[in-house]
Amino acid sequence: MLKSADGTLTAQSQPGGGLERWAERHLRYLMLAPTVSILLALTIFPSLYMFYAAVHRISPNPDLPWEFVGVGNFARLLSDAQFHVALRNTIVFTVVAVTVEFLLGLGLALLLDKYIRRLTFLKTVLMIPMMLPPIAVAITWKLIYEPQFGVLNEIMYRLGLPLQAWAGDVNLAMFSIIVADVWQWTPFIFLLMLAGLASLPVEPYEAAAIDGASSWRQFWDLTLPFLKPVIAIALLLRVMDALRLFDLVFILTGGGPADRTKVLSLYIYQVAYRFADPGYAAAISLFVLFVTIVFSTWFMKRMRLAD
Amino acid sequence: MATKTLHRRSRTREVLTRLSAYLAILVALILTLFPIYWIAANSFKFDIDIFAVPPEWLPRNPTLKHYEEAFIQRPFLRYALNSFLVAVGTTIVSVVFGTMAGYALARFNYPWQWRKQISFWILSTRMMPPIVSIIPLYLFFNYFEMLNTKSALVIAYTAFNLPFATWMMKSYFQDLPVELEEAAVVDGDTRWGAFLHVALPLARPGLAATAIFCLIISWNEFLLSLIITLTEQSQTLPIGIAGRVTQYNTYWGEISAAGFMACVPIVIFAFIVQKHLVRGLSLGAVKG
Numbered sequence: 001m002l003k004s005a006d007g008t009l010t011a012q013s014q015p016g017g018g019l020e021r022w023a024e025r026h027l028r029y030l031m032l033a034p035t036v037s038i039l040l041a042l043t044i045f046p047s048l049y050m051f052y053a054a055v056h057r058i059s060p061n062p063d064l065p066w067e068f069v070g071v072g073n074f075a076r077l078l079s080d081a082q083f084h085v086a087l088r089n090t091i092v093f094t095v096v097a098v099t100v101e102f103l104l105g106l107g108l109a110l111l112l113d114k115y116i117r118r119l120t121f122l123k124t125v126l127m128i129p130m131m132l133p134p135i136a137v138a139i140t141w142k143l144i145y146e147p148q149f150g151v152l153n154e155i156m157y158r159l160g161l162p163l164q165a166w167a168g169d170v171n172l173a174m175f176s177i178i179v180a181d182v183w184q185w186t187p188f189i190f191l192l193m194l195a196g197l198a199s200l201p202v203e204p205y206e207a208a209a210i211d212g213a214s215s216w217r218q219f220w221d222l223t224l225p226f227l228k229p230v231i232a233i234a235l236l237l238r239v240m241d242a243l244r245l246f247d248l249v250f251i252l253t254g255g256g257p258a259d260r261t262k263v264l265s266l267y268i269y270q271v272a273y274r275f276a277d278p279g280y281a282a283a284i285s286l287f288v289l290f291v292t293i294v295f296s297t298w299f300m301k302r303m304r305l306a307d
Numbered sequence: 308m309a310t311k312t313l314h315r316r317s318r319t320r321e322v323l324t325r326l327s328a329y330l331a332i333l334v335a336l337i338l339t340l341f342p343i344y345w346i347a348a349n350s351f352k353f354d355i356d357i358f359a360v361p362p363e364w365l366p367r368n369p370t371l372k373h374y375e376e377a378f379i380q381r382p383f384l385r386y387a388l389n390s391f392l393v394a395v396g397t398t399i400v401s402v403v404f405g406t407m408a409g410y411a412l413a414r415f416n417y418p419w420q421w422r423k424q425i426s427f428w429i430l431s432t433r434m435m436p437p438i439v440s441i442i443p444l445y446l447f448f449n450y451f452e453m454l455n456t457k458s459a460l461v462i463a464y465t466a467f468n469l470p471f472a473t474w475m476m477k478s479y480f481q482d483l484p485v486e487l488e489e490a491a492v493v494d495g496d497t498r499w500g501a502f503l504h505v506a507l508p509l510a511r512p513g514l515a516a517t518a519i520f521c522l523i524i525s526w527n528e529f530l531l532s533l534i535i536t537l538t539e540q541s542q543t544l545p546i547g548i549a550g551r552v553t554q555y556n557t558y559w560g561e562i563s564a565a566g567f568m569a570c571v572p573i574v575i576f577a578f579i580v581q582k583h584l585v586r587g588l589s590l591g592a593v594k595g
Contacts, residue, residue, distance in 0.1 A: 020497075024498055024499060027415075028417065031408060031411035031415075034407065035404045039432050043466065047443075050443050112332060126336070127584055132343075132527070133544070134527060134529060135549055136567070139552065143346060143349060149359065154360070157361075187339070188588060191585055191588065233592045243436060246438065250549065265530070268441075269530075272441065278445075285438065285441075288439055289435065292436055296431065
């Protein structure tokens, strides 16, 4: 799937002015330069700046100087109970949501592959949720979860089950967030798995069928290993996205009730703006950045995705 | 395509599998479409019907009242315009530079394995969670008095659209045969000319798909806009919608109308790029 490039083209000497010839000779660098410099400015600079901010106490009053506190902000991470709650919630959300999406998406793809392969229109319809603005998704689910006049409680009522506050309930809030996320992102896994299944070679399955291998064995010994690269990419992208969850929580619960859905992104936002403590927020951000980089680098190297 | 299974399967079992597959498709369709239908339906109801118990499954008394409220009385048209301008600006910057970089990474060799290192680094910038960069970006835009401007949004969005465009275009250029460009160079074209006159026209479908994805990503973005924008001069559509969900009141009709309108262009775009969905959503890694 990831084809390595053939980059052996070299230009022969060309007529033209000195500058033109110079540009032609250094084309490989010139074409790359704008992107590299923009990204350097937009990522390396903020990261360095954040290190600087993280070792200071920054007053909300812009006229006051920053006060150097050394590793003080990082030390606070150890004792900050709210941070621990947010970290735990983020991990719970990421693990549960991505696992459910993966199992549902893969299961559906295996079940439907044969029937849906040529139905591009139908596939596109099923893909719509993940393209929609997360804010629109959030208000849609807010409407569905609404305790008084929401659809979900109407269904509960018809089924004779107790009505719930859903996103407003201490025990169901995280569940509600996860359901909305699963609704939006299962199609992503489904789509990628369908693409993976469509590219499976046919011969090994014929051989396996001749050998009388059960469909279960074929799945474990053939399908899953063949799908591994696609699964790796799908999971990596989903985990990265789940770690940055913000919009759904912001609209559906605001992190409540009782901090049950307070995730890291939301906590950083609150520390920076509501508690007006950007220095500490920078320290938490650096922690998140560190975890993200370590995880994604490890994962990409391991799965050889960076070719 | 569909390989005939060599071992014999009983007829009933096949019928059952087929039935369960169709059933699964049906359920998936209902679950996918109902929430979208529901927000659309509520946007056409009077407030009293939105609050009806049991819910009114079909709007009995359809009205455009909430569209008028949102887009004429309140500044949602302005928000939509801001969203559109920021999305277009971001897309132009990202696609122009991303295409050049993607081409360079697909075609040229660099000393010391730079090609691999730089590709990897560009990808890793895309992986950076936006929340991580909000504090420096905020302080930066504050310092240059750029808070609450659309340019600030374009700059911030470029940070994650540019890596995306680069990887997408790299993947499309790698699919093109290099021989055509070689032939152009042999015929006396420059290397840059071969890119401009040969590779670029061939990559046009990929270019269009990449641009549409950039438009979608920017149109949907919420967090950075929440931090950078303050007034309707630069606030985008998602911010406008979120602003009507307050502690005291949620303006259901209005946000349903605005939310549904925010979805419409996305759905149209989804159908335009349907052949490129897999590649776009996997950053060019999986070719659908």
